[in-house]
Amino acid sequence: MTPSSHPGMRHFTALWLGQVISLLGSAMTWFAFTLWAWQKTEQASTLTTISFFAFLPTVLLTPIAGTFVDRWNRKLVMLFSDLGAALGTLAALLLLLANKLEIWHVYIISLLAGFFTAFQYPAYNAAIATMLPKDQYMRAEGMLGLAPAISTVFAPLTAAALLPRIGIIGIMSLDLLTFGAAFTSLLLVRVPQPAASEIGAQSRGSFWQETAFGFRYIRQRASLRGLVILFMAANFFLAIGATLMAPLILSRANHGEAALASVQSVGAVGGLVGGAILSLWDGPKRRIHGILLGGAGACLLGITWLGMSSTLLMWSIGSFFFSFFEPFVEGGNLAMWLAKVEADVQGRVFSARQLLVQLPYLLGAFASGYLADWLGLSFMLVLAGLAGLAIFLFGYGMRVVRQAEILLPDQPGG
Numbered sequence: 001m002t003p004s005s006h007p008g009m010r011h012f013t014a015l016w017l018g019q020v021i022s023l024l025g026s027a028m029t030w031f032a033f034t035l036w037a038w039q040k041t042e043q044a045s046t047l048t049t050i051s052f053f054a055f056l057p058t059v060l061l062t063p064i065a066g067t068f069v070d071r072w073n074r075k076l077v078m079l080f081s082d083l084g085a086a087l088g089t090l091a092a093l094l095l096l097l098a099n100k101l102e103i104w105h106v107y108i109i110s111l112l113a114g115f116f117t118a119f120q121y122p123a124y125n126a127a128i129a130t131m132l133p134k135d136q137y138m139r140a141e142g143m144l145g146l147a148p149a150i151s152t153v154f155a156p157l158t159a160a161a162l163l164p165r166i167g168i169i170g171i172m173s174l175d176l177l178t179f180g181a182a183f184t185s186l187l188l189v190r191v192p193q194p195a196a197s198e199i200g201a202q203s204r205g206s207f208w209q210e211t212a213f214g215f216r217y218i219r220q221r222a223s224l225r226g227l228v229i230l231f232m233a234a235n236f237f238l239a240i241g242a243t244l245m246a247p248l249i250l251s252r253a254n255h256g257e258a259a260l261a262s263v264q265s266v267g268a269v270g271g272l273v274g275g276a277i278l279s280l281w282d283g284p285k286r287r288i289h290g291i292l293l294g295g296a297g298a299c300l301l302g303i304t305w306l307g308m309s310s311t312l313l314m315w316s317i318g319s320f321f322f323s324f325f326e327p328f329v330e331g332g333n334l335a336m337w338l339a340k341v342e343a344d345v346q347g348r349v350f351s352a353r354q355l356l357v358q359l360p361y362l363l364g365a366f367a368s369g370y371l372a373d374w375l376g377l378s379f380m381l382v383l384a385g386l387a388g389l390a391i392f393l394f395g396y397g398m399r400v401v402r403q404a405e406i407l408l409p410d411q412p413g414g
Contacts, residue, residue: 008131008132008133008136009132009136009139009140011131011189011190011191012128012131012132012140012143012189013143014185014188014189015127015131015185015186015189015191016143016144016147017181017185018181018182018183018184018185018186019124019147019182019185020146020147020150020151021178021181021182022082022178022179022181022182023147023148023150023151024150024151024154024155024158024178025174025175025176025177025178025179026085026089026151026175026178027151027152027155027156027159028155028158028159028162028171028174028175029089029171029172029175031155031156031159031160032159032163032168032171032172033050033092033106033168034050035163035168036168037050037103037106040103041103049107050106050107050110053107053110053111053114054110054111054113054114054117055114055362056111056114057111057114057115057117057118058114058117058118058121058358059354059355059358059359059362060118060355061114061115061118062118062121062122062351062352062354062355063211063214063215063348063351063352063355064118064211064351065118065119065121065122065123065347065351066122066211066214066347066348066349066350066351066352067207067210067211067347067348067351068119068347069119069122069123069126069346069347069348069351070126070210070344070345070346070347070348071210073193074123074126074127074130074191074193074347075127075186075191077119077123078120078123078124078127078186078191079183079186079187080116080119081116081117081119081120081123082116082120082179082182082183082186083183084112084115084116084119085112085113085116085117085179086176086179088109088112088113088116089109089172089175089176089179090176091105091109092105092106092109092172093169093172093173093176096168096169096172097169121350121351121354122346122347122348122350122351122354123347124144125144125334125338125346125350126194126343126346126347126350127191128140128141128338129194129338129343129346130191130192130193130194130343131190131191131192134338134339134410137334137335137338137339138278138283138287138290138331138332138335139278139279139280140335141278141327141330141331141332141334141335142275142276142277142278142279142280142283142327142331143275143279144331145271145274145275145278145326145327145330145331146271146272146275146276146279146327148271149268149269149271149272149275149323150272152264152268152271153265153268153269153272156261156265159171162174194342194343194344194346199217199342199345210348211348213345213348213349214345214348214349214350214351214352214353215352215356217341217345217348217349217352218349218352218353218356221340221408222400222407223340223400223401223403223404223407223408224337224340224341224353224404224408225400226398226400226401226404227291227333227336227401227404228353228356228357230391230392230394230395230398230401231333231357232356232357232359232360233360233391234295234299234388234391234392235357235358235360235361235364236360236361236363236364237299237303237364237384237385237387237388237391238298238299238303238361238364238384238388239360239361239362239363239364239365239368240303240364240365240367240368240371240380240381240384241299241302241303241306241322241381241384241385241388242322242365243364243365243368243369244368244369244372244377244380244381244384245263245306245315245319245322245381246260247369247372247377248306248307248315248377248378248381249263249315251377252310253312253315259312259315262312262316263312263315263316263319264319266316266319266320267316267319267320267322267323268323269320269323270319270320270321270322270323270324271323271324271326271327273324274323274324274325274326274327274328275327277327278327278328278331283328283331283332283335284332286405287332287333287335287336287405288332288336288395288401288402288403288404288405289332290328290329290331290332291328291329291332291333291336291392291395292392292393292395292396292401293328293392294325294326294328294329294332295325295329295388295391295392295395296388296389296392296393297321297324297325298321298322298324298325298326298329298388299384299385299386299387299388299389299392300385300386300389301317301318301321301322301325302318302319302321302322302323302325302385303318303322303381303382303384303385303388304381304382304385304386304389305317305318305321305385306318306319306322306381306385307377307378307379307380307381307382307383307384307385308378308382336404336405337349337350337353339410339411340404340408340409340410340411341411342411343411368380368384
């Protein structure tokens with residue numbers, strides 16, 4: 001049976017297509033929201049506050065969401081999270097039609113969107129283990145990485161072309177229609193529930209005991225603990241690279257806004273190409289090589305390159321490679337966790353991992369501006385890139401990381 005003919009892969013592809021369409025619609029709405037908010041206030045802090053409110057619940061609430069994912073039917077959780085996001089868009093549309101939409105409404109809607117995204121992450125990733133055989137995990141993760149890259153490339157262009165014709169109300173109406181694609185694909189595909197495992201039975205208890213279980217699970221397994229520590233350290237510097245690219249280009253380039261849009265578009269293409277290659281190739285046989293070498297490549301050819309560059313072409317190259325390697329890093333990492341963690345506890349374990357590795361990312365994003373003001377934009381990017389490179393290469397010196405695939409047994413069905 002070829003990979004594409006596997007029944008689980010056909011169901012997963014249908015689910016993925018629905019999400020791609022929905023993400024494209026959502027990205028168009030948030031692009032239109034960005035322009036609306038800027039025209040309303042002309043303050044950069046408004047845009048960063050919207051982003052902060054959207055991201056904060058996703059980070060802080062994932063452990064709680066993971067507990068519900070393991071307790072509930074995962075297909076229903078996915079339907080619930082998509083429906084919640086759609087209702088947020090509908091609320092904003094109704095307020096806009098009544099000419100009553102205010103910035104504080106968008107803050108609340110951003111918080112709600114982040115809340116439902118906290119449920120989406122563990123539910124969709126944990127569903128892979130029950131829908132697909134182990135040899136398809138990397139391909140599935142490559143496809144998941146493609147979805148946001150597609151929306152990043154096409155949503156701004158499509159929204160910019162449609163806004164003069166149909167306005168923000170038309171864009172939001174289209175977004176609601178695209179949610180229908182996600183609902184339909186979810187209703188049509190089969191998302192099996194995981195088989196009960198011994199560790200899953202042992203993990204049962206009060207709600208808060210089950211929520212803490214994911215952290216205990218990671219702490220008790222040296223290789224998973226080592227991978228988390230590696231990404232906690234690296235994410236601080238990856239956040240600096242992602243955050244400082246915009247001010248670097250805006251401060252150095254003529255027509256900075258247009259230059260930044262071009263560089264970001266090239267970066268999105270890089271993510272698209274990397275995700276497509278991973279989906280077709282399935283990545284290196286030893287996943288750890290994709291993780292460590294991909295991370296090293298993103299830091300050296302992405303962040304460090306950006307810091308050493310001073311022209312649009314060179315910034316574009318750095319942005320391309322920064323995004324190109326991401327699917328190999330995240331795809332290999334998540335494929336390993338899918339194979340090594342029992343399916344019926346993946347919601348809690350994946351959510352605990354997400355919280356631990358994203359907190360340093362938040363800290364890096366927050367500190368990056370102050371560090372750049374002190375040390376300089378270019379120097380800070382070069383320093384962050386070299387530090388990230390050293391961390392990923394140091395992973396080869398950690399036996400529990402280098403040999404994680406050998407030291408940790410694959411789980412049944414994983």
